[in-house]
Amino acid sequence: MRFLDYLGLVFYNLGRRKGRVALTAIGVVIGTAAVVVLVALASGLQRNATRQFSQVGNLTLITVYPKYGEVMSQPVGGGGSGGSGQPQTKLLTPQAIAELSAIEGVAQVIPRDSLRGGARLVAGRMETYPFIMAYDTPDLSVFNFQMKEGVAELKRGEALVGEYLAKGFNDPRWRPGQPQPEQPEILGKQLKLVVQKFAQDGTMTERVYSVRIAGIIKQRMDETDYGMIMRMDDLTQMNEWLMGKRINRNKEGYDMLYVKTTDSKKTTEISKQINDLGYQAYSPMEFIQSANNFYTIIQIVFGGIGAIALLVAAIGIANTMTMAILERTREIGLMKAVGATNRDVMSIFLGEAGGIGLIGGVGGVALAWGLAQVINVLAASYLTNPVQFGGQPPGPAAYIEPWLPLFALVFSTLVGILSGLYPALRAATMVPVVALKYE
Amino acid sequence: MNGDVFISIRQLRKTYIMGRVRVHALAGVDMDIPAGSFTVVMGPSGSGKSTLLYLLGGLERPTSGQILVDGRDLSVMDENALALYRRSTVGFVFQQFNLVSSMTALENVAFPMRFSGIRTGERLTRARALLTQVGLATHLKHRPTEMSGGQQQRVAIARALVHNPRLILADEPTGNLDTVTGYSIMQLLSELHQQGRTVMVVTHDPRMLRFATHTVYLLDGRVVSREEFEKASALPQEEKSAG
Numbered sequence: 314m315r316f317l318d319y320l321g322l323v324f325y326n327l328g329r330r331k332g333r334v335a336l337t338a339i340g341v342v343i344g345t346a347a348v349v350v351l352v353a354l355a356s357g358l359q360r361n362a363t364r365q366f367s368q369v370g371n372l373t374l375i376t377v378y379p380k381y382g383e384v385m386s387q388p389v390g391g392g393g394s395g396g397s398g399q400p401q402t403k404l405l406t407p408q409a410i411a412e413l414s415a416i417e418g419v420a421q422v423i424p425r426d427s428l429r430g431g432a433r434l435v436a437g438r439m440e441t442y443p444f445i446m447a448y449d450t451p452d453l454s455v456f457n458f459q460m461k462e463g464v465a466e467l468k469r470g471e472a473l474v475g476e477y478l479a480k481g482f483n484d485p486r487w488r489p490g491q492p493q494p495e496q497p498e499i500l501g502k503q504l505k506l507v508v509q510k511f512a513q514d515g516t517m518t519e520r521v522y523s524v525r526i527a528g529i530i531k532q533r534m535d536e537t538d539y540g541m542i543m544r545m546d547d548l549t550q551m552n553e554w555l556m557g558k559r560i561n562r563n564k565e566g567y568d569m570l571y572v573k574t575t576d577s578k579k580t581t582e583i584s585k586q587i588n589d590l591g592y593q594a595y596s597p598m599e600f601i602q603s604a605n606n607f608y609t610i611i612q613i614v615f616g617g618i619g620a621i622a623l624l625v626a627a628i629g630i631a632n633t634m635t636m637a638i639l640e641r642t643r644e645i646g647l648m649k650a651v652g653a654t655n656r657d658v659m660s661i662f663l664g665e666a667g668g669i670g671l672i673g674g675v676g677g678v679a680l681a682w683g684l685a686q687v688i689n690v691l692a693a694s695y696l697t698n699p700v701q702f703g704g705q706p707p708g709p710a711a712y713i714e715p716w717l718p719l720f721a722l723v724f725s726t727l728v729g730i731l732s733g734l735y736p737a738l739r740a741a742t743m744v745p746v747v748a749l750k751y752e
Numbered sequence: 753m754n755g756d757v758f759i760s761i762r763q764l765r766k767t768y769i770m771g772r773v774r775v776h777a778l779a780g781v782d783m784d785i786p787a788g789s790f791t792v793v794m795g796p797s798g799s800g801k802s803t804l805l806y807l808l809g810g811l812e813r814p815t816s817g818q819i820l821v822d823g824r825d826l827s828v829m830d831e832n833a834l835a836l837y838r839r840s841t842v843g844f845v846f847q848q849f850n851l852v853s854s855m856t857a858l859e860n861v862a863f864p865m866r867f868s869g870i871r872t873g874e875r876l877t878r879a880r881a882l883l884t885q886v887g888l889a890t891h892l893k894h895r896p897t898e899m900s901g902g903q904q905q906r907v908a909i910a911r912a913l914v915h916n917p918r919l920i921l922a923d924e925p926t927g928n929l930d931t932v933t934g935y936s937i938m939q940l941l942s943e944l945h946q947q948g949r950t951v952m953v954v955t956h957d958p959r960m961l962r963f964a965t966h967t968v969y970l971l972d973g974r975v976v977s978r979e980e981f982e983k984a985s986a987l988p989q990e991e992k993s994a995g
């Protein structure tokens with residue numbers, strides 16, 4: 314049979330019983346729509362999550378932490394610190410910075426340190442407790458800070474604060490029943506930073522520093538949101554007072570390093586190399602990848618739930634095809650009598666079953682598309698928290714990826730074909746005479 | 753035409769098993785039919801006439817024995833070969849016409865040509881020509897329900913001719929028709945014979961014998977002579993079935 318003739322015959326046969334085909338296809342429509350909408354919801358979740366990570370943004374950054382006294386799993390050659398097999402501590406010393414800088418594809422290594430004690434930031438009656446850190450780089454542009462107010466530059470005695478910290482001041486003297494105090498204006502203001510030092514015997518001494526707030530950093534979904542960034546020389550000065558001695562970076566190292574890579578595609582690989590050198594490295598890429606795996610599983614689970622609806626539809630198709638074959642038994646006998654091969658008969662009925670699946674699939678994709686629009690409109694009006702933190706509004710709640718409709722059509726057609734398999738096989742293997750004599 | 757053997761049947765048996773009962777529809781049939789002959793098969797109801805035609809048409813398989821048509825052995829053909837044999841060598845005409853009720857006369861005749869991969873244009877041209885040949889040039893667009901029995905049978909005959917088969921098998925083609933209409937169908941079959949085809953017709957109508965070049969009498973699944981056949985036909989029913 315020519316392919317076009319074959320298709321023509323299949324659709325002619327479907328057209329002969331439009332009503333029943335339509336009723337059977339409705340089951341497939343619902344099943345397919347369920348699969349598409351649920352997978353689209355999972356995709357929407359994933360995209361929103363990924364967007365938030367990449368908003369934070371920097372897929373070329375790896376954070377490296379020191380490793381303390383563990384037996385390394387594999388001996389590492391080179392790298393300056395010998396003694397393989399020994400319990401090894403990998404501190405973030407200048408030597409380590411040189412080691413990491415030498416890795417192919419590393420653009421820059423930026424040390425970070427944090428305050429080794431408590432500190433209170435005071436603005437008038439209001440106060441808050443920042444996480445204080447400093448980056449040892451003259452140029453903060455690597456971090457791509459989006460400023461809510463002010464600039465991302467630090468002179469001596471200046472600090473940048475995270476958006477949540479800037480909004481998180483409270484009044485220690487406030488009592489329930491009193492009106493909520495207003496958040497202080499802090500940009501450009503000279504605030505008091507009270508650093509607290511605890512001696513061995515538990516007594517506390519305080520020292521007051523003065524800091525000017527040079528800028529407020531927009532929400533980044535990381536520790537800067539509640540943090541305060543100062544210059545390294547200012548921070549070192551406070552730390553040296555806290556520890557009562559000069560800091561030797563060769564002995565103590567930094568508490569964290571940012572490794573910036575030349576290309577986000579290399580990030581995961583370089584992160585792995587750094588881990589192999591004995592440090593603890595993390596990159597947002599890895600996080601996004603593991604999040605992606607998680608959402609892929611959600612998609613499969615959601616898709617599977619939808620597929621149950623399709624399974625019910627499949628039973629409907631099988632039923633309709635079985636009926637059709639009973640009703641058309643004599644016609645099958647005739648087809649064979651005039652020279653149709655078993656394969657011809659088989660393909661015709663499989664084609665009809667697949668056709669019902671395809672028709673239902675088209676309807677299901679259309680329905681799912683409509684549903685996704687409705688869901689997105691509803692989600693946009695009910696779920697968007699008034700964009701209070703200045704973040705971007707979330708993306709669509711249900712996102713139909715371009716491959717999804719195609720997959721749904723192929724899948725529903727396959728479901729149809731599979732459901733038609735047994736009836737079609739029965740039709741194909743009928744003895745012509747028996748079929749012709751069928752009443 | 754010529755006297756070459758076209759159909760050769762040897763020890764042909766067809767046994768139906770119904771529970772414990774074995775029905776010997778054909779109980780060892782031998783016959784040789786020359787090419788270009790017009791054979792009329794006669795016999796009482798249940799004697800195995802239809803069974804013989806179905807086996808010859810490749811519509812079912814024999815229990816044992818051999819059927820050679822044009823030198824090819826049907827009993828050893830696989831399903832595919834048998835389908836090709838039905839498509840190319842045989843045109844089958846049924847008592848119940850077996851037209852597809854949703855298709856017009858033209859579509860019914862053109863239908864089998866789909867399976868042999870003939871293009872739409874060629875299909876319709878051929879179908880139109882055949883319907884004209886059987887005298888239905890004015891009924892191309894009629895559906896089976898819009899035609900008389902005789903007209904339907906003409907459509908069925910036209911359909912049997914689409915692959916220009918050398919063998920026409922007709923199982924009581926006039927059985928559902930009145931005598932006058934039936935006679936015109938017989939004439940049509942006779943014309944096909946005169947065009948050089950080998951025709952085998954099962955019928956109860958003795959008028960058909962005037963077109964026959966050969967006659968086969970079947971009795972209880974066996975080929976018998978005319979004398980035996982007439983003797984059996986003359987006997988009352990009870991005695992016949994007792995014998």
Ligand SMILES: Nc1ncnc2c1ncn2[C@@H]1O[C@H](COP(=O)(O)OP(=O)(O)OP(=O)(O)O)[C@@H](O)[C@H]1O
Nearest residue numbers: 768770775776777796797798799800801802803804
């Ligand atoms: N599928 C079947 N199962 C069981 N028995 C069958 C089957 N088909 C035919 N028979 C039996 O085989 C015998 C021959 O049947 P067949 O149809 O060939 O007779 P026939 O000569 O064509 O009769 P009629 O003139 O009534 O059409 C009958 O006894 C019939 O009951």
Ligand SMILES: [Mg+2]
Nearest residue numbers: 801802803923
């Ligand atoms: Mg019969």
